[in-house]
Amino acid sequence: QVHLVESGGGLVQAGGSLRLSCAASGRAFSDYAMGWFRQAPGKERDFVAAISWSGDSTLCADSVKDRFTISRDNAKGSVSLQMYNLKPEDTAIYYCGRARGGAVNNALEYASGYDYWGQGTQVTVSS
DSSP states (O other): OOEEEEEOOEEEETTOOEEEEEEEESSOGGGSOEEEEEEOTTSOOEEEEEEOTTSSOEEEOTTTTTTEEEEEETTTTEEEEEEOSOOGGGOEEEEEEEESSSSOOGGGGSGGGEEEEOOOEEEEEEO
């Protein structure tokens, strides 16, 4: 089993920033692409960003592309999501996932592209 644990969520005002982290334990973390999804109450889990196994390629949703940055540290076994200029519509539970392969491609925009998930961390943005 692969275990993923998210942290760094909280309550911030619009325009603020947060940095989310995902710590991974298990086999061969550095062999797999990683991604972030988010889920608001009553809605489906939506794609936010993904990063390749080596960190050389990334993919971000259009809604966050100019404000969020994904990164990873394979030595530490972690992946991060730096969020700037947060908006109320960013309010959601944010989940970290391990992809089924190592490359970034369009399949990673869908939850079916991942085989392990963390428990999530809550981000709440107020006006």
